[in-house]
Amino acid sequence: MAKASALHILVKTEKEALALKAKLEKGADFYQLAKRHSMCPSKKQGGDLGEFKRGQMVKPFDNAVFAKGSEDKPLIGPVKTRFGYHLIKVLYKSG
Structure with a gap:
């Protein structure tokens, strides 16, 4: 069974996500931005979702994480789900 570990930041709008992505690409700290901006309870851990199996997350999120080559990308997204x-x-x- 495929497994992964990831950090994420969840926001309401694509505009917010793109603004945060620009900050991250300029070297901002993922942990700090997640704590400050994410709507997910994981923000308390800097967006750390821990380890999860394929199929445990909502489909668009799952597809993005388990896509071929995703581990080589420093940042994926914005990825739209029903949560934001x-x-x-x-x-x-x-796996």
């Missing part, structure tokens, strides 16, 4: 827009940083992936 996610910026995702894959820490590792197996």
Whole structure:
């Protein structure tokens, strides 16, 4: 079974996500931005979702994390789900 670990930031709008992505690409700290801006309870851990199996997350999120080559990208997103827009940083992936 494929497993992964990722950090994410969840915001309401694509505009917010793109603004945060620009900050991250300029070297901003993912952990701090997640704590300050994410709507997900994981923000208390800097957006850390821990380890999860394929199929445990909503489909668009799951597809983005488990896509071929996603572990080589420093940042994925914005990815739209029913919860909002996610910026995702894959820490590792197996399977």
